Amino acid sequence: MNETRTTCPYCGVGCGVLLRQGPEGVSVRGDPDHPANFGRLCSKGSALAETLTSEGRLLQPRVDGADVSWDVALSRVADGFRTTLERHGPGSVAFYLSGQLLTEDYYVANKLMKGFMGSANIDTNSRLCMASTVAGHRRAFGSDTVPGTYEDLDEADLVVLVGSNLAWCHPVLFQRLVAAKAARGTKVVVVDPRRTATCDAADLHLALRGGSDTSLFNGLLAYLHANGHVDHTYVGAHVSGLDAAVAMAQRDLSTTGLSAEDLAGFHALWARSERVVTVFSQGVNQSTGGTDKVNAILNCHLATGRIGRPGCGPLSVTGQPNAMGGREVGGLANMLAAHLDLEDPVHRSAVGRFWDAPAVADRPGLKAIDMFRAVRSGQIKALWIACTNPVASMPEADLVAEAIRTCDLSVVSDMYATTDTARCAQIVLPALGWAEKDGTVTNSDRTISRQRGVVAAPGSARADWDIFAEVGRRMGWREAFSYASPAEVFREHAALSGIAGRLGRDFDISDLSGLDDRGYAALAPTRWPVSGARQGGRFFGAGGFFTPDGRGRMIPVATPEETASQPRYPFRLNTGRIRDQWHTMTRSALTPRLSRHLAEPFLELHPADAVTLGLRAADIAQVQSPLGRALLRVLVTDRVAPGAPFAPMHWTAEFASAGRVDALIPGAVDPVSGQPDLKAARVAIS
Numbered sequence: 001m002n003e004t005r006t007t008c009p010y011c012g013v014g015c016g017v018l019l020r021q022g023p024e025g026v027s028v029r030g031d032p033d034h035p036a037n038f039g040r041l042c043s044k045g046s047a048l049a050e051t052l053t054s055e056g057r058l059l060q061p062r063v064d065g066a067d068v069s070w071d072v073a074l075s076r077v078a079d080g081f082r083t084t085l086e087r088h089g090p091g092s093v094a095f096y097l098s099g100q101l102l103t104e105d106y107y108v109a110n111k112l113m114k115g116f117m118g119s120a121n122i123d124t125n126s127r128l129c130m131a132s133t134v135a136g137h138r139r140a141f142g143s144d145t146v147p148g149t150y151e152d153l154d155e156a157d158l159v160v161l162v163g164s165n166l167a168w169c170h171p172v173l174f175q176r177l178v179a180a181k182a183a184r185g186t187k188v189v190v191v192d193p194r195r196t197a198t199c200d201a202a203d204l205h206l207a208l209r210g211g212s213d214t215s216l217f218n219g220l221l222a223y224l225h226a227n228g229h230v231d232h233t234y235v236g237a238h239v240s241g242l243d244a245a246v247a248m249a250q251r252d253l254s255t256t257g258l259s260a261e262d263l264a265g266f267h268a269l270w271a272r273s274e275r276v277v278t279v280f281s282q283g284v285n286q287s288t289g290g291t292d293k294v295n296a297i298l299n300c301h302l303a304t305g306r307i308g309r310p311g312c313g314p315l316s317v318t319g320q321p322n323a324m325g326g327r328e329v330g331g332l333a334n335m336l337a338a339h340l341d342l343e344d345p346v347h348r349s350a351v352g353r354f355w356d357a358p359a360v361a362d363r364p365g366l367k368a369i370d371m372f373r374a375v376r377s378g379q380i381k382a383l384w385i386a387c388t389n390p391v392a393s394m395p396e397a398d399l400v401a402e403a404i405r406t407c408d409l410s411v412v413s414d415m416y417a418t419t420d421t422a423r424c425a426q427i428v429l430p431a432l433g434w435a436e437k438d439g440t441v442t443n444s445d446r447t448i449s450r451q452r453g454v455v456a457a458p459g460s461a462r463a464d465w466d467i468f469a470e471v472g473r474r475m476g477w478r479e480a481f482s483y484a485s486p487a488e489v490f491r492e493h494a495a496l497s498g499i500a501g502r503l504g505r506d507f508d509i510s511d512l513s514g515l516d517d518r519g520y521a522a523l524a525p526t527r528w529p530v531s532g533a534r535q536g537g538r539f540f541g542a543g544g545f546f547t548p549d550g551r552g553r554m555i556p557v558a559t560p561e562e563t564a565s566q567p568r569y570p571f572r573l574n575t576g577r578i579r580d581q582w583h584t585m586t587r588s589a590l591t592p593r594l595s596r597h598l599a600e601p602f603l604e605l606h607p608a609d610a611v612t613l614g615l616r617a618a619d620i621a622q623v624q625s626p627l628g629r630a631l632l633r634v635l636v637t638d639r640v641a642p643g644a645p646f647a648p649m650h651w652t653a654e655f656a657s658a659g660r661v662d663a664l665i666p667g668a669v670d671p672v673s674g675q676p677d678l679k680a681a682r683v684a685i686s
């Protein structure tokens with residue numbers, strides 16, 4: 001029986017999937033040869049075949065609620081963007097994209113906006129996911145380079161998981177860690193205010209005060225320095241900023257709420273473990289101090305030389321399947337392409353020449369929160385949202401809905417007709433989805449894998465790269481957007497990365513630019529760097545960093561002051577994912593067995609809070625912030641701390657209108673990365 005190799009469309013682990021089409025329909029199993037999962041799949045991945053249904057699919061383009069031809073819809077989009085640009089300039093247009101787009105989709109959209117429309121107003125839901133990591137990497141390394149790999153988990157003596165419920169959010173990677181622990185006794189520390197399922201594998205759970213991660217790692221750095229654990233040979237050869245970072249760490253007197261015994265245990269474990277990997281995720285990134293938290297972690301690895309060696313290093317695990325691919329094409333408002341810098345005139349001009357582009361954006365665009373505020377204020381008059389559902393997933397979600405509804409031109413391309421966002425847009429374009437389209441994704445350890453289309457799409461859906469390219473041609477840039485296949489797009493993307501390599505940047509896959517169509521079709525999972533001087537090697541071992549002087553930088557960071565508790569809103573609401581749903585549930589809710597795990601929106605509440613509030617298990621709690629309210633089923637549990645309840649972020653108006661938690665979250669952002677704080681909304685509960 002024929003099987004097709006592809007990759008899972010959910011999380012950043014990037015598991016390989018074998019898709020089988022037989023008389024009984026489509027089935028899936030884990031790809032035993034894929035280096036991310038070696039055949040394993042989690043509950044979501046195993047249920048993928050059940051999501052291949054036409055239920056809820058958008059079959060035909062729609063304008064103002066009426067089905068129209070592609071020709072009519074695309075003319076409206078192209079004419080609308082062209083006239084907006086002519087009348088109001090490049091600051092009046094914007095794209096909002098997704099870490100679930102394939103790299104080829106992302107590349108074409110980024111080229112259209114940054115090179116031809118002349119604006120950097122292109123941001124993505126990755127801003128909600130790992131923008132703080134990108135900013136932290138760039139401050140420390142001079143580039144957005146993830147130094148760690150999954151193999152490092154197999155070889156580490158100690159794995160520290162910070163703000164990461166790996167057991168539920170990256171389950172196959174968690175299984176890999178559990179296997180390593182069983183095989184070689186790897187110690188595991190979990191740093192999380194909640195006692196999550198991940199804590200089942202922990203030798204030490206540090207249930208620190210929410211938001212105090214910088215304090216924890218500043219304390220660790222001060223300890224390592226005071227007790228002779230700094231690797232002065234590595235630092236002397238490769239790192240700057242040790243003294244300033246240590247001095248700041250010593251001055252950081254903020255508290256984590258942890259006992260002296262737990263802190264001493266953590267410090268001693270770190271110091272005596274030769275090989276340490278720190279895995280971090282949204283609990284670090286989604287914070288007004290997210291970038292500083294990232295640098296506090298990186299500081300400890302740089303100071304001790306626990307980076308660039310097997311079993312050592314920081315490892316950011318991305319939430320989405322192609323957040324890394326999006327970063328590689330520059331799909332964020334403050335990035336260019338191929339990890340080149342938008343602010344650098346040499347980089348801009350190199351990309352402009354390569355694209356033969358008339359107007360490369362010369363300043364950063366608006367990041368997600370500011371972008372939707374600018375739509376609401378009327379500054380942005382033409383907006384295109386692709387493959388994401390911000391009316392459910394963004395903070396200030398109700399204001400995002402209002403912004404889209406009142407925008408002069410709002411376009412959504414998506415698989416589904418019924419998302420909260422699609423319902424708000426004037427023009428809706430049907431896009432191909434997983435198992436229907438071809439392209440590549442890059443997972444959390446820099447491995448580029450193919451997604452392959454084998455299933456016919458319902459209706460007249462088209463690939464996102466194809467839709468963006470067609471609009472580019474209709475706007476007059478025929479040559480630049482004349483792609484006939486995703487393979488052509490990929491070859492151009494790979495060739496552009498060669499320029500980055502020659503300019504001394506980290507992302508260079510130019511050896512793949514020579515792939516013919518057959519080679520692209522057969523492309524096996526490939527971890528970059530695949531070209532240039534570092535081909536096949538590690539980053540930041542003996543090799544230099546990507547800063548002007550080639551040295552890694554330790555950044556002095558301070559723990560931010562906790563927002564004062566407001567009498568009307570005394571609780572600090574933490575949000576996150578559950579094991580068996582994905583983002584805003586557009587795909588995962590299609591399979592009933594995934595809904596059996598946790599079937600409705602809920603609120604984890606500490607027993608002491610439940611008593612104070614007079615709430616019992618299974619009651620309905622009203623959770624209120626200044627922005628709105630949600631109604632959630634009460635789950636009384638000591639997994640959360642008093643005053644710090646937790647609610648999942650998945651439910652949308654489509655599935656449970658009263659369960660929309662992101663409508664309660666204010667748009668407070670990290671000042672460096674622009675990433676919103678989705679973990680600390682002040683709420684009242686009754």
Ligand code: SF4
Binds near residue numbers: 011015040169
């Ligand atoms: Fe998919 Fe992530 Fe599960 Fe792997 S771990 S099967 S990539 S959801």
